Amino acid sequence: MARLAQTPGLTDDQRDILAAVREFTTREIIPAAQRLEHADEYPAAIVDGMREMGLFGLTIPEEFGGLGQSLLTYALVVEELSRGWMSISGIVNTHFIVAYLVARHGSPEQRASLLPRMATGEVRGAFSMSEPGCGSDVAAIRTKAIVDGDRYRIDGQKMWLTNGAYSSVVATLVRTELGADTPYGNMTTFLLEKKPGFGETAPGLTIPGKISKMGYKGVETTEMVLDGVTVPGSAILGGPEAGLGRGFYQMMDGIEVGRVNVAARACGIAIRAFELAAGYAQQRHTFGEPLVRHQAIAFKLAEMGARIEAAHALTVNAARLKDSGERNDVAAGMAKLLASEYCAEVVQESFRIHGGYGYSTEYEIERLMREAPFLLIGEGTSEIQKTIISRGLLKDYKI
Numbered sequence: 001m002a003r004l005a006q007t008p009g010l011t012d013d014q015r016d017i018l019a020a021v022r023e024f025t026t027r028e029i030i031p032a033a034q035r036l037e038h039a040d041e042y043p044a045a046i047v048d049g050m051r052e053m054g055l056f057g058l059t060i061p062e063e064f065g066g067l068g069q070s071l072l073t074y075a076l077v078v079e080e081l082s083r084g085w086m087s088i089s090g091i092v093n094t095h096f097i098v099a100y101l102v103a104r105h106g107s108p109e110q111r112a113s114l115l116p117r118m119a120t121g122e123v124r125g126a127f128s129m130s131e132p133g134c135g136s137d138v139a140a141i142r143t144k145a146i147v148d149g150d151r152y153r154i155d156g157q158k159m160w161l162t163n164g165a166y167s168s169v170v171a172t173l174v175r176t177e178l179g180a181d182t183p184y185g186n187m188t189t190f191l192l193e194k195k196p197g198f199g200e201t202a203p204g205l206t207i208p209g210k211i212s213k214m215g216y217k218g219v220e221t222t223e224m225v226l227d228g229v230t231v232p233g234s235a236i237l238g239g240p241e242a243g244l245g246r247g248f249y250q251m252m253d254g255i256e257v258g259r260v261n262v263a264a265r266a267c268g269i270a271i272r273a274f275e276l277a278a279g280y281a282q283q284r285h286t287f288g289e290p291l292v293r294h295q296a297i298a299f300k301l302a303e304m305g306a307r308i309e310a311a312h313a314l315t316v317n318a319a320r321l322k323d324s325g326e327r328n329d330v331a332a333g334m335a336k337l338l339a340s341e342y343c344a345e346v347v348q349e350s351f352r353i354h355g356g357y358g359y360s361t362e363y364e365i366e367r368l369m370r371e372a373p374f375l376l377i378g379e380g381t382s383e384i385q386k387t388i389i390s391r392g393l394l395k396d397y398k399i
Helices: 012-039 045-051 071-084 086-105 108-120 239-243 247-283 295-323 330-361 364-375 383-394
Strands: 126-129 146-149 153-160 169-175 188-191 198-203 205-207 221-233
Touching: 012 045, 012 071, 012 086, 012 247, 012 364, 045 086, 071 126, 071 221, 071 295, 086 108, 086 126, 086 169, 086 188, 086 247, 086 330, 108 198, 126 153, 146 169, 153 188, 169 221, 188 221, 188 247, 205 295, 247 295, 247 330, 295 330, 330 364, 330 383
Parallel strands: 126 169
Antiparallel strands: 146 153, 153 221, 169 188, 198 205, 205 221
């Protein structure tokens, strides 16, 4: 057992799940990641393996066929998967968020219909807030749902959907003009069901194609065009009575889960970068001795390890706060901020230790160098996290 990123106080079930995921990652993901990522190929065999392990139902309550595990377990599983290949964690992340939203905010009918199929991976979830003209500025979204008799007509364009093609249900935040005092009270989340694939996957709902990216390959990132998509009020998350105008607050609850996920991804990538650096520094010789014997390299490894420990501790704390029922917006923001920034630093140090070989596509560190920057912007940039953290802290330190 490695010394870094250990988590005290886990149950036997949690330890067994993590051991199984760690073994699966080492056996199935790491050996295939470079080839699949460079080919931008969907990892179908790995996804099938995760379905067999029940990972798509990890956090779904047992009454709906899931494993009923905590956010902490979920975060630690994501950390292990990201150690192998960050794209794999992306496949389950938005699915987890949508499952959480349905379990936490969905109507009884929505929970009964969606959660059993999501637990098996038959139905996979995607999460949609951003648009071509706005990302962090959620109040600026333009996609709109207008009452059309006893139904809603939705028109607009959404952006940056992970699992946009392979998903069967998309939790989608849109404007619903309700006359609320703030723009946030005029937003509603709809659960839009569709067929997996590209093109028109439901009447009026089109997934145009994959967006090309510098990293985070294998998992598809897409747009979603909504042109006269007509749905009943029962498609509103929580139903029309409980969910109308509550979309922003529901989505922010889901985003807190997502930020813990991004922090866990960052920890996983940083752990892998450290493993690669430590291994290379012991094998590579310069000036007659292994790199690791040079104090400059040994100090780099020490600093990398300290950053990983700090990021992991913040991530575990944020997950446990959410599990306890307490608000974790500040804790999740801190975890996401430092874990993503530290990840970028650890990966770059590992890249430097590799020297010229780090620039070769034959070495894993080249892939990590392209993956780490995504975490600086995913689920809110570092600057957005600082805004959330400072506002939360000043509520307690107000004079």
